[in-house]
Amino acid sequence: MYRGMTVHREGGAPKFFGDPLPSGNRDELITMEDMTRFPAGQTLLIDADDTLWENNVYFERAIAAFIGFLNHRTYTPEKVRQTLNEVERETILEHGYGLTSFTRSLVQCYERLSPGPVSEEQRERVRGFAKTIADHEIELLPEVQETLAQLGSRHRLILMTKGNHAEQADKLSRSGLAPFFNAVEIVAEKDAAVYREVMARHSLAASTSWMIGNSPKSDINPALAAGLNAVHLYHKDTWVLEHAELAEPGRGQHLIELDGFAKLADIF
Numbered sequence: 495m496y497r498g499m500t501v502h503r504e505g506g507a508p509k510f511f512g513d514p515l516p517s518g519n520r521d522e523l524i525t526m527e528d529m530t531r532f533p534a535g536q537t538l539l540i541d542a543d544d545t546l547w548e549n550n551v552y553f554e555r556a557i558a559a560f561i562g563f564l565n566h567r568t569y570t571p572e573k574v575r576q577t578l579n580e581v582e583r584e585t586i587l588e589h590g591y592g593l594t595s596f597t598r599s600l601v602q603c604y605e606r607l608s609p610g611p612v613s614e615e616q617r618e619r620v621r622g623f624a625k626t627i628a629d630h631e632i633e634l635l636p637e638v639q640e641t642l643a644q645l646g647s648r649h650r651l652i653l654m655t656k657g658n659h660a661e662q663a664d665k666l667s668r669s670g671l672a673p674f675f676n677a678v679e680i681v682a683e684k685d686a687a688v689y690r691e692v693m694a695r696h697s698l699a700a701s702t703s704w705m706i707g708n709s710p711k712s713d714i715n716p717a718l719a720a721g722l723n724a725v726h727l728y729h730k731d732t733w734v735l736e737h738a739e740l741a742e743p744g745r746g747q748h749l750i751e752l753d754g755f756a757k758l759a760d761i762f
């Protein structure tokens with residue numbers, strides 16, 4: 495699926511370029527040379543976490559350390575993880591995304607799975623696993639800076655990220671990428687209604703506007719539902735709560751799948 499790129503045109507059969515897929519029909523195969531760039535003047539809404547910089551991998555490491563510390567007598571690590579996912583879904587509904595929310599989830603999961611009463615010292619140890627995440631430097635994904643510079647010379651770029659406002663703004667500032675963007679949108683949730691609001695706020699024409707990101711659930715499916723085109727950027731460490739089947743694009747809509755940020759400069 496992610497070996498090259500899949501281009502969906504007007505809801506028709508997908509066309510592939512890059513490595514031929516094992517079951518690929520030769521008639522459907524198009525090469526890089528066949529692919530022309532979309533004209534200048536598109537608006538590209540670009541996700542941040544796991545699109546511009548690493549994010550989820552730090553959470554995965556913290557969770558692995560947490561599961562080791564919990565060292566549950568009967569639950570397998572998978573079962574502990576499943577419980578944490580459930581707790582996280584509940585916490586997010588009430589408190590939104592972000593590190594404070596995640597810390598709360600870890601402590602709650604620990605309390606739920608501990609056989610006896612939990613001491614304040616144990617709680618502090620658990621909070622410590624979440625704290626390691628905030629200490630990371632921003633680690634940009636490959637060729638992000640160069641690619642943004644190229645894209646910005648031809649198109650309007652808007653950062654579109656969800657999460658805790660202060661945390662996301664701080665990451666953007668530390669990344670050094672803020673000057674590449676014409677505008678920044680930090681939203682509590684990415685659903686079709688929010689995409690429509692953003693389109694209205696920036697007077698975006700659906701046919702020349704794109705949402706680009708790693709999450710099928712937050713970046714692709716609701717953006718398509720709002721009428722935008724979309725580019726799915728595959729990231730191997732996408733958070734399990736962001737997994738979903740990619741929706742089919744509607745008539746006249748484009749959905750493109752790429753496996754690297756730099757490839758954006760080939761099509762935009």
Ligand SMILES: [Mg+2]
Binds near residue numbers: 542544707708
């Ligand atoms: Mg993301």
